[in-house]
Amino acid sequence: MQVRASLSLCQPRCAANAFLARRIRRIRCDEARPTCNKCTSTGRKCDGYATSPSYPLPGQGPSSAATNLLLSNGGPRSLSSSVSFESMSISPGPSPTPGDRLGAYLAKQVGPITGMSLNLPYWKYLPSRLDNSQALCACLTVFCNSWLNYKTGLPPRQLIDPKLYGRALRSLQAAIDGPEQLKVETLASIVILHRIETLFDLIRGSHVSNHAKGLIGLLQKKGYPNLDDPLETHLLVDMQAAMVSHWLVHRDVNFVHQSGWSDVFKQCAVVVAAAGDDGGLNLAPFHEVDRALGSWADICHDVRAIYNMSDREAAKLEAARKEDEIQQMLDEVRESSQPRIEYMHANGGIEEVADPTSPSGYAYDFPTDKCFEILLSYCTICLILVKVVAALSSIRDKPNPRATMEHRQYCSQMAMFIPWLRRQGALASQLYLSSFCLAHEGATEAEKEAIRMFIADTDNYRQRFPRGVGKQGPYCDYVARCLTGRQDFDLAMRGDTFQADEQ
Numbered sequence: 001m002q003v004r005a006s007l008s009l010c011q012p013r014c015a016a017n018a019f020l021a022r023r024i025r026r027i028r029c030d031e032a033r034p035t036c037n038k039c040t041s042t043g044r045k046c047d048g049y050a051t052s053p054s055y056p057l058p059g060q061g062p063s064s065a066a067t068n069l070l071l072s073n074g075g076p077r078s079l080s081s082s083v084s085f086e087s088m089s090i091s092p093g094p095s096p097t098p099g100d101r102l103g104a105y106l107a108k109q110v111g112p113i114t115g116m117s118l119n120l121p122y123w124k125y126l127p128s129r130l131d132n133s134q135a136l137c138a139c140l141t142v143f144c145n146s147w148l149n150y151k152t153g154l155p156p157r158q159l160i161d162p163k164l165y166g167r168a169l170r171s172l173q174a175a176i177d178g179p180e181q182l183k184v185e186t187l188a189s190i191v192i193l194h195r196i197e198t199l200f201d202l203i204r205g206s207h208v209s210n211h212a213k214g215l216i217g218l219l220q221k222k223g224y225p226n227l228d229d230p231l232e233t234h235l236l237v238d239m240q241a242a243m244v245s246h247w248l249v250h251r252d253v254n255f256v257h258q259s260g261w262s263d264v265f266k267q268c269a270v271v272v273a274a275a276g277d278d279g280g281l282n283l284a285p286f287h288e289v290d291r292a293l294g295s296w297a298d299i300c301h302d303v304r305a306i307y308n309m310s311d312r313e314a315a316k317l318e319a320a321r322k323e324d325e326i327q328q329m330l331d332e333v334r335e336s337s338q339p340r341i342e343y344m345h346a347n348g349g350i351e352e353v354a355d356p357t358s359p360s361g362y363a364y365d366f367p368t369d370k371c372f373e374i375l376l377s378y379c380t381i382c383l384i385l386v387k388v389v390a391a392l393s394s395i396r397d398k399p400n401p402r403a404t405m406e407h408r409q410y411c412s413q414m415a416m417f418i419p420w421l422r423r424q425g426a427l428a429s430q431l432y433l434s435s436f437c438l439a440h441e442g443a444t445e446a447e448k449e450a451i452r453m454f455i456a457d458t459d460n461y462r463q464r465f466p467r468g469v470g471k472q473g474p475y476c477d478y479v480a481r482c483l484t485g486r487q488d489f490d491l492a493m494r495g496d497t498f499q500a501d502e503q
Contacts, residue, residue, distance in 0.1 A: 120195070126140065138189075139192045145160075145161050150461075184226075187232075190211050198430070198431070202462055209246060212242045216252070219239065225264065227268070233267075240293075244256075244297055257295065269285035296384060303388055319395040333382060350375055352364060357419050357450075359412075362416060364419075369424075372420065380414075380438065383435075384483070387442075408443075426459075429458040433465075437455070440480065451476070
């Protein structure tokens, strides 16, 4: 812990003679603020705590960032307002170490926490891996601690214990800078930190992007996964969402469809599909949907490049070529998926039930979260592709009425997911808000109101979206434009600073 000294004036009255005494006051780093980079009491620069691990680029050796790390040998500490796995007994019998207690807790929570609660299909494989990685144990401690803080109703800014979080960052940095860099447990640690900050964090928004970038670099450096390791195959499938989200904002090489990797992702999807619960329907992976979602970022950047072309005639020619390509992808997604969606409807995997809270009077119901994921993913990618087709046709000054009509239909269809997601809770729904921002743009007024209310209720504990209809609706449309390549992301803007009149 670094200590900084500052000169401050104090004015004690001395009995013998009155004089002003100058003394040195020592200022310690505030342990409750691991992201502090300077001492605000003195204005002096301070190294503070690490704000995010320093990830190596593909081909680089270990960095030297770990040389200044101070790793604690003791168990994790926590604030008095949150639960500590160091002192809490979480298993029926005595467990000798914090790792054992954490493992027992994970084993106990495999049912309640997996599924729609947090969408962690790899959860059940973690307890047996805790002895292999201090970083994994530390990151899982933060996750479980934050989960319990959320369930007990702590204020949003107290969900992540800063001391546990700082310890997890230091443990992860040590793993990255050492021989554990390319172990699957290290990748799992990063995935868990990414999920922690996505669900619980109100302060360190940039860390989500940093962890996604680190995942991409380490995965490329590590190479193809071991398909016989269920944890590694599940992680690879789960990591795709984080990587695509990163590529949507930060253009980079998308290796998902490169020779070799595309086959690996398909094989992992087969393994994960076989392990999931689809209500006995025995559904194989939807490879065309996965391929289209994996191409989402590239599509957006290509469309944005067309919008930015100064030569309008050249832009029209490129828009026509791209429109044909996207239309073909959309047709392939529908052709391969629609019969299977109909099979799910016919065999109880998808139900449409009367629901007075839904704008259309009907809502979707699902026997398992996997069935929900399949239909939502299908509707989301179709909504994206058909909107891109409509946008490209507008660039060519040849509007596509069919694409516009289909876009509105998909937007209305998305509103039918809201009642089911509300029953799953705000934390689970948080992961799917982008789909509803996309749907807001083409929905009816009643559907738009339902979507805005759902987003506001889901986002209430984090409040990253603007408050009020006057800002919330335009912000959803801004997000939809960014996610379909029609506008650039403003990385300096947050939802709570959004100005509707700027758009």
